[in-house]
Amino acid sequence: MKAFFLASLLVVAASASLLQEHAVKFQAFKMAHGRTYLNQVEEAKRFSIFRDNLRSIEEHNALYEQGLVSYKQKITKFADKTKEEFKAFLTLHKKPTLSKTTKYVKTGVAVPDSVDWRQQGQVTPIKDQGNCGSCWAFSITGTTEGAYYRKNGKLVSLSEQQLVDCATDVNDGCQGGFMTETLPYVEQYGLQSEETYPYVAQDNACSYNASKVVTKISSYVVLPVEDENALLEAVATVGPVSVAIDAYYIDSYGSGVFEDADCSPDFLNHGVVIVGYGTENGKDYWLVKNSWGTGWGEEGYMKMARGINMCGISEETVYPVV
Ligand SMILES: *[C@@H]1O[C@H](CO)[C@@H](O)[C@H](O)[C@H]1NC(C)=O
DSSP: OHHHHHHHHHHHHHHHHHHHHHHHHHHHHHHHHTTTOSSHHHHHHHHHHHHHHHHHHHHHHHHHHHTTSSSHHHTTTTSSSOOHHHHHHBOOOOOOOSSSEEEOOOOOOOOOOOGGGGGOOSSSSOOOTTTTTTHHHHHHHHHHHHHHHHHSSSSOBOOOOHHHHHOOTOOOOGOBBOSSSGGGHHHOOOOEETTTTTOOOOOOOOOOOGGEEEEEEEEEEEOTTTOHHHHHHHHHHHEEEEEOOOOEEEEEETEEEEOOTTTTTOOOOOOEEEEEEEEEEEEHHHHHHHSOOTSSBTTTTEEETTTTTGGGTTTTTEEEEO
16 A cells, blocks of 8 residues: 555656656747747647647657657647647648640659759748748749749749739638649749748738749649659759648658658648758658748758658649749
């Protein structure tokens, strides 16, 4: 009886210190992400969600330490959100319906073992879409910035806000949008710079000014579906390519080559940009530029397993030509 009592006390003490440890981490999280909550009830709710996510991250990373998974997780800005809340933030629309696309034709040219367009100065710094479902706009500016660089040898950050506010024929601004279907807008109107049309992460009235346009595009090229060899060739010989993925499993991605059998080509819900590829610890990967700030992943980037259509990365792929 005495021993049982002592053991119970120890359990209580251990869970109290774990609670303490989690509270410290939650405090650090709130500081890092400028979080304030409406009231104590909300704070308690968020702390509870945070602890659930933290436990799940720690379990995953224990598997990583044992060499059983190829990527690490970490606390990201989504750590106080439930999976349902995170899912609601993934708002890429899909089902390409365009007739007027150019199809990519493979050349069969030999490509290098690895490519990183960041090192060629073709990629702008990591951006943050904030609390707005505008991934599609970031994917399109990212690939267009590459195309513009290719043509003009200059890197100019292009305006997502213009797409959110003005490309409303087919898109729903912060409520989501398409990638390929946005390119006809860019073809017709062109894109202003980030500087003249800054990002504010909310739907506003269109204030497009044609005389401030940096570039239009002349066409856009759609790659064959589920053909990662074509994708490899295009990334190597052309530059950054806009792709759609299932992002449901990557909220806590920290580093390494992401691979998860549950990640599905049937649920494309997020637009990103492939800016290179390579191999790490024997695993081939795509180098993916995301729009969730530098606090997520590897300074805002992720390595996605390559050659197995991971998360549907080769389902919907397109790049523009300036
Ligand atoms: C559009 O931009 C030009 C050039 O910067 C400027 O002179 C003009 O006033 C702008 N038009 C509007 C409606 O803001």
